[in-house]
Amino acid sequence: MVHGLAQQSGGRLFLKSQKGEGTTAELWLPTAKGAAVSPKVAAEPKKNAQTRPLVVVVVDDDSLVRTNMAAMLEDLGHRVFEASSGQQALEILRRESTADLVITDYAMPQMTGLQLIQQIRSEWPAMPVILATGYAELPRDADPTLPKLAKPFFQHDLIQAVNSAVHSGRSTIRILQFRQLGTAQNS
Numbered sequence: 274m275v276h277g278l279a280q281q282s283g284g285r286l287f288l289k290s291q292k293g294e295g296t297t298a299e300l301w302l303p304t305a306k307g308a309a310v311s312p313k314v315a316a317e318p319k320k321n322a323q324t325r326p327l328v329v330v331v332v333d334d335d336s337l338v339r340t341n342m343a344a345m346l347e348d349l350g351h352r353v354f355e356a357s358s359g360q361q362a363l364e365i366l367r368r369e370s371t372a373d374l375v376i377t378d379y380a381m382p383q384m385t386g387l388q389l390i391q392q393i394r395s396e397w398p399a400m401p402v403i404l405a406t407g408y409a410e411l412p413r414d415a416d417p418t419l420p421k422l423a424k425p426f427f428q429h430d431l432i433q434a435v436n437s438a439v440h441s442g443r444s445t446i447r448i449l450q451f452r453q454l455g456t457a458q459n460s
Contacts, residue, residue, distance in 0.1 A: 284303060285300075285303045328368075329376060334381040339357065346431070349431075358384065360386070374401045376403040380404075390402050
């Protein structure tokens with residue numbers, strides 16, 4: 274996850290390990306001026322931006338992932354409510370009647386993202402939902418048409434998924450299809 278966030282920011286994660294001496298982790302990030310941003314990341318345009326600001330509920334039990342996703346959405350002009358659990362997300366949805374979209378992680382304690390989606394569909398059938406996960410496999414009781422996915426993702430992937438979910442006009446689950454960065458990572 275750290276590797277993906279570093280690469281997404283135009284940086285790198287280096288791990289050096291020697292038996293009996295320990296491991297050193299180095300996180301290299303570009304300067305604020307962007308001089309070290311890799312050409313691939315710098316070349317990605319912010320196209321397909323949403324035409325209107327949305328109210329988005331971001332649900333993830335990992336605070337770093339949740340905060341990063343919220344920051345990307347806010348950078349796009351959206352208003353974001355963060356929830357660290359499915360129950361907290363439901364409380365926000367019941368309190369904030371203006372929510373336009375929910376983005377939820379799959380693997381969370383007490384209530385998985387799929388369970389949260391089921392509850393959302395029973396209370397707000399037309400609410401667009403995006404399931405974001407680092408797991409390659411979902412449980413057998415999950416919708417078999419769901420594609421396999423991997424975190425982390427880039428902001429343009431988030432833009433595309435948000436636009437697709439909001440403009441679909443149906444209450445179907447939309448899946449963020451993430452770009453794999455390095456080795457398989459779960460979140």
